[in-house]
Amino acid sequence: MRQIARREDIRDLILDAVDVLLAKFGYKKMTMEDVARQVGIGKGTIYLHFPGKEELILSHIDRIAERIVAKIREIAGSSDSPDRRIRKMLVHRVLFRFDSVAHYSQNLSDLLSSVRTALLTRREAHFEKEAAVFEDVLREGARLGTLECSDPRTTSFVLIQSTNSLLPFSLSARELGRREEVEDQVGRVADLLIKGLLSCPSRPASWTR
Structure with missing residues (x-):
C-alpha cells in the first residue's frame, strides 16, 4: 500500500x-x-x-476534457490546412468522449444527476477551452485567406455547439449507436460546417484526404 x-x-x-x-x-x-x-x-x-466524492467525480470528467483539449491542440499545431485541422478536431472531440464512456450503461446526465449543477458548470468551462483552440485555427485560416470567418470567437462556439448533440451526455454511447456510425455522423456535420467556412467553392476536407 x-x-x-x-x-x-x-x-x-x-x-x-x-x-x-x-x-x-x-x-x-x-x-x-x-x-x-x-x-x-x-x-x-x-x-x-x-476533498470529497463530488470533486472526485468532477475531476474524473475534468481529466477527460483535459485530454481532449491536449489532443486538439496537437492537431491545431499540425501542418494540415486549417479546414482539415478543424475537421479532425471536431471528430476527435466527439469520439474521445464516446470512447471514454462507452462502458457506462447510462448517459452522463442520468449517471451523474446528483452533481448535475456542478457538472454543467464544469462542462461549460471545458467547452470554453476547446473553443479557444478552434478560434486560433479559424483566425489562422482567415489570415491565410482560406476560410471566411469575420468573427472567429463566435464561430468557434458554433462549431462546438453543432457537434454537442453527438456527445454522450443526454444519450448513452449505446443509444448514440455504433462508434462507426457516430464517426460518420460527426464527419458529415463537420463537412457541412467547413463547407460554409471555405473562402471559395471547394470540396470539404474529408473529400480531399
Whole structure:
C-alpha cells in the first residue's frame, strides 16, 4: 500500500478507479471506501488529493476534457490546412468522449444527476477551452485567406455547439449507436460546417484526404 501511495501518478490511479466503479456501481452507490479498495490505498490518501466524492467525480470528467483539449491542440499545431485541422478536431472531440464512456450503461446526465449543477458548470468551462483552440485555427485560416470567418470567437462556439448533440451526455454511447456510425455522423456535420467556412467553392476536407 505504501509503495503505491508514493507513486507520482496516485491521482491518476484514483481517477482510473473512479472510472471503473462508475461503470460498475454508478455514482450514488459508489463509496470512497470502494475507490480506496480498488486502488489498494487507505481512504485517507484519497482525501489528500480530493476533498470529497463530488470533486472526485468532477475531476474524473475534468481529466477527460483535459485530454481532449491536449489532443486538439496537437492537431491545431499540425501542418494540415486549417479546414482539415478543424475537421479532425471536431471528430476527435466527439469520439474521445464516446470512447471514454462507452462502458457506462447510462448517459452522463442520468449517471451523474446528483452533481448535475456542478457538472454543467464544469462542462461549460471545458467547452470554453476547446473553443479557444478552434478560434486560433479559424483566425489562422482567415489570415491565410482560406476560410471566411469575420468573427472567429463566435464561430468557434458554433462549431462546438453543432457537434454537442453527438456527445454522450443526454444519450448513452449505446443509444448514440455504433462508434462507426457516430464517426460518420460527426464527419458529415463537420463537412457541412467547413463547407460554409471555405473562402471559395471547394470540396470539404474529408473529400480531399
